[in-house]
Amino acid sequence: MATMAAVTRQGGVVAWVDVADRFDPASASAAGVDLDRVLWVRGPNVSWSPSQRTVGDLAVQRGLRAFDLIARAGGIAVVAMDVADVPVRHLQSLPAATWFRLGHVLEGRDTVGLLVGAQPLGRSAGGVSLTLRARSEWAGRSLQSRRLAGLAVTPEASQRIRRVRGHRKEEAPCLFALSATL
Amino acid sequence: MFVCLVRDSLSPSRPGVLEAVARACSPRVEPHGQDVVVCDARGLTRVIGMPAVIAEEMRRMAWEREVGVRVAIAESKTAAWLLAHARPGTTIVPAGEEARRLERLPLSALRSLPELRTAGLRTADCGPAFAKATAGKLRTDDTLAIFERWGLATLGDLARLPRADVLTRTGRVGQRLHQAACGEDDAPLVPTDETPRFVERMELEWPVEGLEPLSFVLARVCDGLSASLARADRGAVTITTRLQLVTKTTHERTLTLPSPMRDSKTLRTLILLDLESHPAPAGIDVVEVECGVTPGRIVQGSLLAFTVPTPENLSTLLARLSALVGDTSVGAPVVVDTHNPRISSMKPFALSTQHAALRTAPSTGHRAPAFAKASAGKPSTTIRRFRPAPPVRVRVEKGRPVKVSLNERAAYRDSRVATVTTAAGPWRTSGHWWSSDGHTWDRDEWDVALDTGVVYRLARNRQTDHWEVEGEVD
Numbered sequence: 114m115a116t117m118a119a120v121t122r123q124g125g126v127v128a129w130v131d132v133a134d135r136f137d138p139a140s141a142s143a144a145g146v147d148l149d150r151v152l153w154v155r156g157p158n159v160s161w162s163p164s165q166r167t168v169g170d171l172a173v174q175r176g177l178r179a180f181d182l183i184a185r186a187g188g189i190a191v192v193a194m195d196v197a198d199v200p201v202r203h204l205q206s207l208p209a210a211t212w213f214r215l216g217h218v219l220e221g222r223d224t225v226g227l228l229v230g231a232q233p234l235g236r237s238a239g240g241v242s243l244t245l246r247a248r249s250e251w252a253g254r255s256l257q258s259r260r261l262a263g264l265a266v267t268p269e270a271s272q273r274i275r276r277v278r279g280h281r282k283e284e285a286p287c288l289f290a291l292s293a294t295l
Numbered sequence: 296m297f298v299c300l301v302r303d304s305l306s307p308s309r310p311g312v313l314e315a316v317a318r319a320c321s322p323r324v325e326p327h328g329q330d331v332v333v334c335d336a337r338g339l340t341r342v343i344g345m346p347a348v349i350a351e352e353m354r355r356m357a358w359e360r361e362v363g364v365r366v367a368i369a370e371s372k373t374a375a376w377l378l379a380h381a382r383p384g385t386t387i388v389p390a391g392e393e394a395r396r397l398e399r400l401p402l403s404a405l406r407s408l409p410e411l412r413t414a415g416l417r418t419a420d421c422g423p424a425f426a427k428a429t430a431g432k433l434r435t436d437d438t439l440a441i442f443e444r445w446g447l448a449t450l451g452d453l454a455r456l457p458r459a460d461v462l463t464r465t466g467r468v469g470q471r472l473h474q475a476a477c478g479e480d481d482a483p484l485v486p487t488d489e490t491p492r493f494v495e496r497m498e499l500e501w502p503v504e505g506l507e508p509l510s511f512v513l514a515r516v517c518d519g520l521s522a523s524l525a526r527a528d529r530g531a532v533t534i535t536t537r538l539q540l541v542t543k544t545t546h547e548r549t550l551t552l553p554s555p556m557r558d559s560k561t562l563r564t565l566i567l568l569d570l571e572s573h574p575a576p577a578g579i580d581v582v583e584v585e586c587g588v589t590p591g592r593i594v595q596g597s598l599l600a601f602t603v604p605t606p607e608n609l610s611t612l613l614a615r616l617s618a619l620v621g622d623t624s625v626g627a628p629v630v631v632d633t634h635n636p637r638i639s640s641m642k643p644f645a646l647s648t649q650h651a652a653l654r655t656a657p658s659t660g661h662r663a664p665a666f667a668k669a670s671a672g673k674p675s676t677t678i679r680r681f682r683p684a685p686p687v688r689v690r691v692e693k694g695r696p697v698k699v700s701l702n703e704r705a706a707y708r709d710s711r712v713a714t715v716t717t718a719a720g721p722w723r724t725s726g727h728w729w730s731s732d733g734h735t736w737d738r739d740e741w742d743v744a745l746d747t748g749v750v751y752r753l754a755r756n757r758q759t760d761h762w763e764v765e766g767e768v769d
Contacts, residue, residue: 120601124600139630140676150646152625153626153628154624186609189604190601197679259718263768
């Protein structure tokens with residue numbers, strides 16, 4: 114969300130592929146996101162129970178397809194796909210080449226790809242995985258006056274590999290995988 | 296020499312007929328709505344004939360379109376206008392005889408003048424006698440009433456008065472009425488261009504079925520449309536596709552584009568994507584595509600701002616996403632003006648060309664990574680909201696939640712009983728208690744941190760005493 118706020122404040126366009134339909138416009142706006150520059154692709158309102166695995170798989174496939182379309186369109190500063198609340202069994206059923214393919218789409222483009230998940234995703238050779246560790250902060254001393262001040266997030270790069278092309282060292286493709294460890 | 300065509304009051308009104316008749320005879324046409332048209336007839340004597348022939352030709356053309364008209368031809372636009380409105384049939388005024396032909400018309404004929412009927416004049420344009428009494432209103436009726444009180448009955452009576460005296464007593468409105476009574480113009484004819492239609496039509500030798508053969512037809516149609524739009528410096532804002540089917544019915548679809556465009560491939564792709572989700576029910580005989588247009592414009596980009604999608608790419612992307620996940624699942628989020636936090640909405644995504652960031656461009660080329668800059672701020676309280684809010688079992692001691700039992704639907708990662716380490720609340724929210732439409736809510740909200748490290752926002756329904764998970768603080 115902080116990334117979205119920073120990019121939209123500078124005039125960039127952010128696409129948010131919300132596979133599990135978790136995005137909250139009010140809190141995003143309060144976090145400084147310019148909502149007019151957010152392309153929100155909502156996922157279906159499905160139950161992620163094991164009995165409806167096919168429906169969940171279809172929702173993930175659609176999210177991936179939407180991510181692919183947006184990344185190929187060009188001009189979008191950040192394409193984020195939020196699969197943090199998608200059960201692991203749906204992500205594990207994806208072919209191994211899925212994340213490589215997404216990274217390949219982003220190669221040579223000015224678009225940053227973000228995968229937001231509960232665990233590291235898309236471990237491509239050139240990607241970067243960040244683990245976000247959060248600690249809740251509370252304000253107020255008494256029980257009655259206590260309120261949630263927010264989460265202090267500490268990013269930690271758990272995988273950062275660079276490759277060399279000729280004499281120039283560059284990071285490519287620009288595919289981040291954020292895993293929220295709370 | 297001017298021709299004024301007025302639709303006969305007994306004839307039905309047909310939009311565009313009078314303008315079409317006038318444009319068929321003259322290149323300089325000034326339409327006034329659907330029922331009155333004035334055109335310049337200078338030079339038409341060499342093309343069509345004498346004024347009587349011109350008038351007869353126009354009446355005949357209008358009659359062929361099932362519209363009866365009154366025609367007046369005069370050296371001044373005002374004289375032609377007044378006579379066409381006042382007299383039926385054809386009236387032809389020789390040069391220099393405008394005032395004599397107008398002198399028998401009643402004063403009320405002046406009410407038909409367009410500048411007095413629609414635009415009106417302001418207080419400052421009126422004489423001092425009326426400025427106080429009727430400030431800000433039109434003065435035509437008042438001025439005519441004054442003329443009648445002076446004993447004037449016809450335009451001839453008014454024309455015989457000294458214009459300077461009329462101006463002194465009744466202001467510019469009276470002066471204009473005096474001019475009109477004399478058959479004089481105060482403004483030249485203002486011709487308008489004909490509104491072109493951007494439409495391409497193709498009749499097929501054999502009916503086509505399916506999108507693939509149709510795409511080739513649409514490619515040719517859109518190429519022609521794109522060229523027409525480029526020549527006229529216009530951009531399409533709507534695309535209407537009409538497909539005449541073998542069942543003798545018409546399948547019509549209208550697309551509204553988020554921004555003007557005229558790229559042939561983009562137009563074709565958008566039409567095809569729309570027809571993919573709304574296919575024609577039978578074979579297609581005739582393909583017709585019409586564009587609603589807007590004038591082209593030049594947009595200055597910025598080297599310092601973020602790159603944004605081009606209108607063509609954005610339209611195509613939105614159409615593809617709509618076809619993938621549905622129209623109602625793609626757009627820009629909107630904060631709804633309500634105190635109910637569960638309500639969210641979205642609107643069609645459209646990029647404005649100007650953004651605040653363009654006006655405050657960074658002074659240096661180097662920019663810190665967006666994430667690093669943003670994460671250095673205050674703690675985040677963003678909510679990942681569960682829709683719909685799943686039920687949860689909460690154990691309460693001394694009025695505060697102490698244990699939370701999440702089921703799998705609420706959060707698959709924490710499908711167990713967790714202990715609340717910190718809780719803040721309750722924050723009471725309610726609304727729509729005055730209505731019986733089922734949208735009433737009355738909840739106590741709690742922010743709770745569990746021993747697993749997750750922070751949830753819980754809500755207790757005060758009517759049913761059931762607990763639900765609003766969302767996860769992220």
